[in-house]
Amino acid sequence: MLEVSSGPLTVRVPEGWSEFDSSSDPDSIKDPWVVGARDSEDAMTVQIRLSKDTGVAPEADATNSIALYGNIFAGDTQIEPRGTDDAEVDGADKAIVSYFEAVDDDGDYWDGLFLSAENSETGNVSTMEMVSLRGEGLSQDEAEGIIANASYDKSKE
Numbered sequence: 001m002l003e004v005s006s007g008p009l010t011v012r013v014p015e016g017w018s019e020f021d022s023s024s025d026p027d028s029i030k031d032p033w034v035v036g037a038r039d040s041e042d043a044m045t046v047q048i049r050l051s052k053d054t055g056v057a058p059e060a061d062a063t064n065s066i067a068l069y070g071n072i073f074a075g076d077t078q079i080e081p082r083g084t085d086d087a088e089v090d091g092a093d094k095a096i097v098s099y100f101e102a103v104d105d106d107g108d109y110w111d112g113l114f115l116s117a118e119n120s121e122t123g124n125v126s127t128m129e130m131v132s133l134r135g136e137g138l139s140q141d142e143a144e145g146i147i148a149n150a151s152y153d154k155s156k157e
Contacts, residue, residue: 004037006050007156009089009117009126012050012149014142018119032127034058040073045137048130051129053157058123060116064098067127072114076127077102079112092117102131109134113143117152123156 001012003021017037029036029049038051058061061084068081082099089095091137095117102110114133118124128150132138140147 002037004048004050004075005156006033006034006126007052008119008152008154009050009052009128010151010153011048011050011146013146014039015121017046023109033129036106039137045123045133046130047126050129051127054125054127058118058125059120060092060094060096060118060125063116063118063125063127064096064114067116067129068098068100077104085096087115087117087147087150089115089117089147090151091154093120094118095150095152097147101134111137114129115147117150119152119154120157121135122157125150 002021019037021035023132032054033049034050034052038044038047051082056066079100079102080148087095087097097113097115099114101133106146116125116155117126150155
């Protein structure tokens with residue numbers, strides 16, 4: 001497994017994925033994102049991006065609501081919310097995962113999620129965005145495995 005960390009939020013993705021940041025891919029890593037990983041450089045079907053402090057609200061649930069309904073991360077791409085669940089992230093005071101779907105400029109459907117983990121004392125919320133090409137990317141079980149292995153280290157805020 002490859003560990004990818006934004007500071008406080010760390011996730012493990014499958015071997016063979018490549019990590020990127022603003023120096024290697026400035027078009028994909030813009031504020032608030034600080035690091036990402038994808039399954040392929042040439043024919044990407046899955047990508048994640050992580051923030052150190054998402055900076056939109058001091059709570060995980062509010063952050064995800066703003067991300068979903070304010071469409072603050074997707075730019076011109078319209079996203080359709082598909083539900084929200086509580087999540088367990090080791091070290092976080094609270095974590096929320098919110099699901100969405102999006103259609104890219106080529107008409108391809110992508111399944112996505114925002115996993116936000118919070119430190120209630122400081123109001124820091126770190127977020128992972130994951131997008132997966134429908135039918136070719138991660139299965140639901142694989143995506144849930146990445147979420148289940150997420151951790152939050154308050155000392156790295």
